[in-house]
Amino acid sequence: MDQDTGFLTQGVYPLQNVRDLDPIINEIGNSQYVLIGEASHGTSEYYTWRADLSKRLIQEKGFTLIAVEGDWPSSYSLNQYVQGRQGGTAQQALQSFRRWPTWMWANQEVASFSEWLRQYNQPLAQNQKVGFYGMDVYSMWESLEEVRNYMQTADPAVAQLAQAALNCLGPYNRDEQQYAQATARGTSCAPQMQALIQAVQAHRAKQPAAHEGAFNAEQNALVAVNAERYYTQMVRSGSExxxxxxxHMQETINRLVAEKGAGAKIIVWAHNTHVGDARYTDMASSGMVNVGQLIREQHAQKGVYLVGFGSYEGQVIASNTWGGSTRVMTVPQAKAGSWEQILHRYSPENKLLLMRELQNIPEAMESRGHRAIGVTYNPGFESGNYVPTILPRRYDAFLYIDKTKALSPL
Known part of the structure; x- marks a missing residue:
């Protein structure tokens, strides 16, 4: 230990096996919301430790919902598999994730967890089974098609509204960038989306309370509305x-909890940039909020627990460009003065940090760089990958993996 790491006098615990998660499980207590991050979308250990923590929350704390940073239609297909409603294997079920970057969900680590979840669910009554759902906003076309296909039988007039929205989007060849640029020239399919969601909501209101097909259709209509808003803003304001x-992710979490029953407990899987409270990063000065902040602000009384990840060096699956070919990249040693470098210098072993214990140490409450790797990555230009962060406020617990391996895409 050196003078730069000497302030870490408490709150640091070993992280070697699944029993070492005990301090987190104890702190979570009866919390209803547990959000588990990742410092990249392509690192094996983030996925396996997140799965291990989730298994314990399901078995020991009664969590019955998982919401992930993935598309609703693809995730819903995997949900049907883990709940035992469709056959085959997890690897086959994961083929539903066709949007780039497919490796984010169609990987061996998620397949292994999905097989475990299917086995866990098998003996349970339907209302006790753990569900797996997507909470992202990108699937505009796919979600509209899901609404149309469901409504063709359930309510043909609503199916026609879904088709009208698809017809409006027709000239853009399923290219979100093309549509976004068209909105900057005054074009918009928002009226068609609005008409559709109102009709879907009216349809759902006539169904029995727990009508899953109607809930699924309504969620897909909501995705389409918010996706259209997202792509419209994309060419105007990155922060907006x-x-x-x-x-939208926050709204989806709330809808899932309400649908399952007001006391339902939910686990959220997403990147650190969504999970770690934005108020304790430079995101706040740009006017950006995130899921961790929003859920903390809304549900603090019901218990919200945020878990972050980070590492010093290793490998990651990523691409040089959006939509480009996927490859294993080397993650260089963390830059001097960053949280990851300080934790490595403290000791080059995996470790768990409990933030409550660090909040009384002034040096721990300083803002330092915290590495974030996206689906596109250039290891040679890392300076922009560090988010200034007050770590003990951004998360409740932090899992530090000193050296990582790349994820295993299917």
């Missing part, structure tokens, strides 16, 4: 489009 997306 971000906020549309994270508010």
């Amino acid at each position: 489009s971000w906020n549309v997306r994270d508010r």
